[in-house]
Amino acid sequence: xxxxxMTKFINEPDNITAELLExxxxxxxxxxxxxxxxxxxxxxxxxxxxxxIVTLGGAGHEPAxxxxxxxxxxxxxxxxxxxxxxxxxxxxxxxxKFKREAGILLVVLNHSGDVMSAxxxxxxxxxxxxxxxxxxxxxxxxxxLDTPAEDCRGLAGCIPLYKIxxxxxxxxxxxxxxxxxxxxxxxxxxTLAVAMGSCTHPQNGALIxxxxxxxxxxxxxxxxxxxxxxxxxxxxxxxxxxxxxQLMKKVQPKAGDKAILIMNGxxxxxxxxxxxxxxxxxxxxxxxxxxxxxxxxxxxxxxQELSGFQMILGKLDADHVDLLKNKMANSPYWTTIGK
Numbered sequence: 001x002x003x004x005x006m007t008k009f010i011n012e013p014d015n016i017t018a019e020l021l022e023x024x025x026x027x028x029x030x031x032x033x034x035x036x037x038x039x040x041x042x043x044x045x046x047x048x049x050x051x052x053i054v055t056l057g058g059a060g061h062e063p064a065x066x067x068x069x070x071x072x073x074x075x076x077x078x079x080x081x082x083x084x085x086x087x088x089x090x091x092x093x094x095x096x097k098f099k100r101e102a103g104i105l106l107v108v109l110n111h112s113g114d115v116m117s118a119x120x121x122x123x124x125x126x127x128x129x130x131x132x133x134x135x136x137x138x139x140x141x142x143x144x145l146d147t148p149a150e151d152c153r154g155l156a157g158c159i160p161l162y163k164i165x166x167x168x169x170x171x172x173x174x175x176x177x178x179x180x181x182x183x184x185x186x187x188x189x190x191t192l193a194v195a196m197g198s199c200t201h202p203q204n205g206a207l208i209x210x211x212x213x214x215x216x217x218x219x220x221x222x223x224x225x226x227x228x229x230x231x232x233x234x235x236x237x238x239x240x241x242x243x244x245x246q247l248m249k250k251v252q253p254k255a256g257d258k259a260i261l262i263m264n265g266x267x268x269x270x271x272x273x274x275x276x277x278x279x280x281x282x283x284x285x286x287x288x289x290x291x292x293x294x295x296x297x298x299x300x301x302x303x304q305e306l307s308g309f310q311m312i313l314g315k316l317d318a319d320h321v322d323l324l325k326n327k328m329a330n331s332p333y334w335t336t337i338g339k
Contacts, residue, residue: 013203017059028332031070038079039094040066051169052098055107058084063333064301070331073166085113088120095125103131103175109154110138139191141250142219155191156264156301156310167327189314190250192243195220199306240280247313255289262312265299269307
């Protein structure tokens with residue numbers, strides 16, 4: 001039998017998660033460190049009289065989610081294996097580390113494994129007297145604009161939410177206040193993804209998704225879940241118009257509103273392409289009287305070598321603008337100087 005051909009720069013497949021986290025904390029040792037198995041925390045811990053912000057999710061989407069641990073953002077990221085939720089016991093261990101009177105806000109992306117682990121860990125936390133409140137993100141609109149929130153996936157919209165709730169926590173706001181601020185933003189944002197090409201699972205080489213050359217799919221999930229919008233590839237402007245129109249229908253910004261617009265590259269799409277798409281989406285918003293006060297073009301949550309991007313639109317209230325733009329954040333993959 002011939003030896004399997006390697007297609008990624010890895011060592012033993014079973015060691016990918018541990019080794020990538022070891023490399024990550026070595027590179028950003030002034031900001032993050034490991035505090036237990038696959039638990040990433042801040043080097044300079046937040047004061048215990050302030051609410052802790054914790055999240056969870058599988059590896060393989062770097063820099064998400066651990067890339068956003070740092071001052072003004074996450075206090076802790078609990079990491080599962082590739083594309084897999086961490087177990088409830090590991091999450092509970094992290095919650096125990098952040099037990100405090102101020103409480104913990106646990107941000108959970110709406111994927112079945114993450115939700116199951118979060119619910120079980122929160123039950124354990126309640127028995128242990130740990131104050132935790134969950135905030136579930138569910139901003140993917142690929143299933144339809146009228147789909148119930150509980151049936152919508154959480155995508156990269158969690159990342160600007162980390163910035164908002166993280167800044168609110170640094171200001172010393174209560175758990176209830178932070179949840180209200182974050183949930184209000186959560187209800188005012190939407191994400192839509194588009195993919196082309198194919199990508200493989202880094203541990204076993206299995207195809208995560210596969211599209212024919214010249215084909216694109218609007219609505220594909222971050223684990224290769226189908227979106228139902230498969231078609232031949234169209235221009236950047238036409239793609240931007242098709243996607244931002246749907247996002248605007250969901251978010252319903254009106255003239256005079258302020259917004260955040262993010263182009264999140266998912267692995268193999270160039271910044272050149274993302275800039276061109278952002279340009280058209282921003283022009284359409286401007287024509288509707290909506291001002292993009294916070295824009296970002298970057299790889300924030302990736303899907304291995306998949307081509308495509310997630311377009312994220314959020315309507316911002318005055319406090320969201322202040323927390324996003326004026327409050328300092330220092331994480332390896334999101335930095336804000338602040339005022």
